[in-house]
Amino acid sequence: MARWLVILGLCLLFPTAFAQQSPGGAPAAAGSCVACHGPEGQGSGAYPHLVGLGEAYIRRQLDAFASGERANAIMKPIASGLSESQRQAVAAYFSGLSPVPADAAAGAPPDGPGRTLALHGRWQQDLPACVQCHGPGGQGIGEDFPPLAGQPAAYLEDQLKAWRAGNRPAGPQGLMGHIAERLDEDDLKAVAAYFAALPAAGEAGDD
Ligand code: HEC
Ligand code: HEC
Structure with a gap:
């Protein structure tokens, strides 16, 4: 007892x-x-x-x-x-909760401007590659950098718009506020579609 x-x-x-x-x-x-x-x-x-x-x-x-x-x-x-x-x-x-690690080979994300932005950024605009902070495959890094892979495209797009409109706090060191303001409408759509198409951790593995 x-x-x-x-x-x-x-x-x-x-x-x-x-x-x-x-x-x-x-x-x-x-x-x-x-x-x-x-x-x-x-x-x-x-x-x-x-x-x-x-x-x-x-x-x-x-x-x-x-x-x-x-x-x-x-x-x-x-x-x-x-x-x-x-x-x-x-x-x-x-x-x-531990996600099953995603199988990197499983995703076939679209080629094009979204991918370029995600993997290389746009240095003439001081825009770093998204994966520098969000990790290879957009799987996230540590406590502060959330995964983007597999999140709904509309959700990702909304978040970027929310930062531009001041409807979401910019997070650690204001990082995302500065990034979102350098993205135009086409960029938002393209990069959101790119990450949404990547397999989320846990989706690609079967067991
Ligand atoms: C210098 C680091 C850095 C870079 C580069 C970066 N991010 Fe982020 N991102 C962050 C941080 C930090 C957060 C978490 C913000 C918070 O705590 O609210 C975040 C959050 C996000 C979120 C919200 C995710 C969610 O689950 O709500 C989206 C969407 C996002 N970033 C998209 C992008 C895109 C697209 C790019 C490339 C154009 C990018 N980020 C580049 C640091 C970065
Ligand atoms: C009725 C549906 C609903 C329920 C129930 C709900 N959520 Fe949410 N949640 C949402 C929606 C919609 C969003 C996206 C909000 C946005 O666009 O900013 C969200 C976003 C979030 C986010 C932000 C995710 C990110 O990537 O930044 C967190 C964290 C969260 N919810 C936690 C919770 C927790 C914890 C609970 C239970 C206590 C909960 N939610 C219950 C609908 C729900």
């Missing part, structure tokens, strides 16, 4: 640690997310995937949705309905 009380006490003290370790141990607050973001955080339809996003990144987005700095009518009430510790717990949970 006492042992269970200790375990219960630890769970209450360190909810995120337990949420990450136990399979099926999703924090209760994550239950409502899956309707739109999929049971494995893999996204569905127009809803972005959460798997592969870093903990700090997810936490920052939830805070920004809640404050309205990142303007979104759907996510605002959801994020504001979560307490600080629930935001932390769901961020830890979704970032802790």
Whole structure:
């Protein structure tokens, strides 16, 4: 009996640690997310995937949705309905899900201007290649640089427009604000289509 009380006490003290370790141990607050973001955080339809996003990144987005700095009518009430510790717990949970590594050979992303921008940038405009920060194949790097591969094209395009319109905080060091303002309408469409066509981590592998 006492042992269970200790375990219960630890769970209450360190909810995120337990949420990450136990399979099926999703924090209760994550239950409502899956309707739109999929049971494995893999996204569905127009809803972005959460798997592969870093903990700090997810936490920052939830805070920004809640404050309205990142303007979104759907996510605002959801994020504001979560307490600080629930935001932390769901961020830890979704970032802790491990995607199956994507098979790089599986994707056949479109050739053209989107690909050039993604892989080479446009140096005459001081525009670095997207993959420099978002990783080879747009798979994301670490806590702060989210994956772009496999996110819905309309979603990616909307985010770039949101930065240009000041509807989303520019993130660490204002990086994306500076980048988005150098992209014109054609660029947005092309580069969004390119990353959307790449296999997301977890999509290409079968097992
Ligand atoms: C009713 C559908 C719906 C539900 C339920 C929902 N979301 Fe979302 N979520 C969205 C939409 C739509 C977006 C895209 C918002 C945008 O375009 O900025 C989004 C975006 C996000 C993002 C940003 C992803 C990124 O790549 O920047 C995070 C993080 C997120 N949701 C977390 C959650 C969590 C955690 C929950 C559960 C507590 C949740 N969502 C529940 C619809 C939903
Ligand atoms: C110098 C580093 C850097 C470069 C280069 C860069 N990004 Fe980003 N990008 C970031 C960071 C950091 C974030 C996370 C911003 C935040 O925390 O809100 C981000 C986020 C994004 C997101 C939002 C993803 C999501 O899940 O909501 C999109 C879309 C995006 N970048 C597109 C691009 C495109 C397209 C390019 C190339 C034209 C590019 N980025 C180049 C640093 C970079």
